[in-house]
Amino acid sequence: MDPRRNPFVPSAGVRPPEFAGREHLVEQTSIAFDRIKTGLHANSMFLLGLRGVGKTVLLNALHEDARAKGFETIKLEVPDDSGGHLVKGLVPGLSVILRRLDRIANMEQKLGLATAALRNFAAIFRIEYEGFGIGATPATPDAGSGDLEADLPELLRLVAEAAAARNSAIGIFIDEIQYLSKAELSALARALHEAAQSGFRLIVIGAGLPQIAALVGDAKSYAERLLLFPEVGPLNEDAARRALREPIERSGARIDDNALQMIIQETQGYAYFLQTWGKFAWDEANDDRITESDLTDAAPAILTHLDMNFFRVRFDRCSELEQQYLRAMAELGQGPHRTGDIANALGTTSSQVAATRSKLIKAGMIYSQRHGETAFTVPLFDRFMLRAMPRLVPYSARKGTRK
Ligand SMILES: Nc1ncnc2c1ncn2[C@@H]1O[C@H](COP(=O)(O)OP(=O)(O)OP(=O)(O)O)[C@@H](O)[C@H]1O
Ligand SMILES: [Mg+2]
Incomplete structure (x- = not known):
């Protein structure tokens, strides 16, 4: 559909077309x-x-x-x-x-x-x-x-x-x-x-x-x-639907229910991802209607776009050891993870990688809300890490680098 009428705004701090769920x-x-x-x-x-x-x-x-x-x-x-x-x-x-x-x-x-x-x-x-x-x-x-x-x-x-x-x-x-x-x-x-x-x-x-x-x-x-300390989390299902459907309908188009469902599934309700999926879906679709097959067609481009623009900029700022640490976290899933389990996945001990962990915390890549736990500050970062570094390389204490 005409990108000039596209209502979605994947950006930072820009008021979304539908401010949902808050x-x-x-x-x-x-x-x-x-x-x-x-x-x-x-x-x-x-x-x-x-x-x-x-x-x-x-x-x-x-x-x-x-x-x-x-x-x-x-x-x-x-x-x-x-x-x-x-x-x-x-x-x-x-x-x-x-x-x-x-x-x-x-x-x-x-x-x-x-x-x-x-x-x-x-x-x-x-x-x-x-x-x-x-x-x-x-x-x-x-x-x-x-x-x-x-x-x-x-x-x-x-x-x-x-x-x-x-x-x-x-x-x-x-x-x-x-x-x-x-x-x-x-x-x-x-x-x-x-x-x-x-x-x-x-x-x-x-x-x-x-x-x-x-x-x-x-x-x-x-x-x-x-x-x-109110938590600002992903939008719940109802709010995520509204965040997508309302702007589309106000702009004179519509979206199929299974297409909506797919976006919610893929984004898990995270606002920035909703805007990104909404934007690409709109551009892909024809005849004022977004279907599931439009999304299937657009999905590889959306993932590449998110990897390049949202995830990779953060990943590239990390040293090799830091990247390995993040990769080990991803091995365990979305998190939060016990800090000891992450070290285990790397084949080492928590104290060996404590400095790496501290640097990642200082850089705002990971955080520890409860003692002994570590989580990503970027949503769905675990999935990105698996795409960016398919293989988990164990940590070598003596060399302080890859085995
Ligand atoms: N309630 C909402 N409903 C729909 N979209 C939203 C909502 N809140 C934010 N967005 C969209 O999500 C994107 C990210 O929003 P915002 O910049 O406020 O996030 P943030 O948490 O401040 O991110 P960062 O931690 O990177 O600063 C923007 O494109 C914005 O339009
Ligand atoms: Mg912000």
């Missing part, structure tokens, strides 16, 4: 926003899921909802684990918020305090931003001690109080939270702790890979109780 999470967050707005407590949330499940799209939808409810918001993405990104992202965001609040009403004391605190904070953490003059600099250096864990909660409290004085609240939306450093996580947790105790209006919604849950607990033991 109703419960959207509702849960919407309640939290309403509570925070009226000064009641609600837990902040880290949305956790594998690559390509739809975390960014969901985070963006929640961000829009918060704005529609009158929140003052900041949205940032942590690009990598090199550090310092939280402060760099927050300062300009908070500066914009204070300007907006200043426009909403005339200068008053709370806003002056928050502005002065932001100035101190930016100066001590050496962040340049376009300063603006509201209020006098107070004698005490609020949020300017240089200790992030003390300064960030103080700054957010002052900004949240200025927002509350204008009947608003602060929402911070952070993508790729698994890259935040322990110090940044601690500072955020501390801010949430203080918000919970003294009732200032702040909510943080993060999205990232599942390993962050363990890091949060390491950063601050109470953090686990201040945050919820």
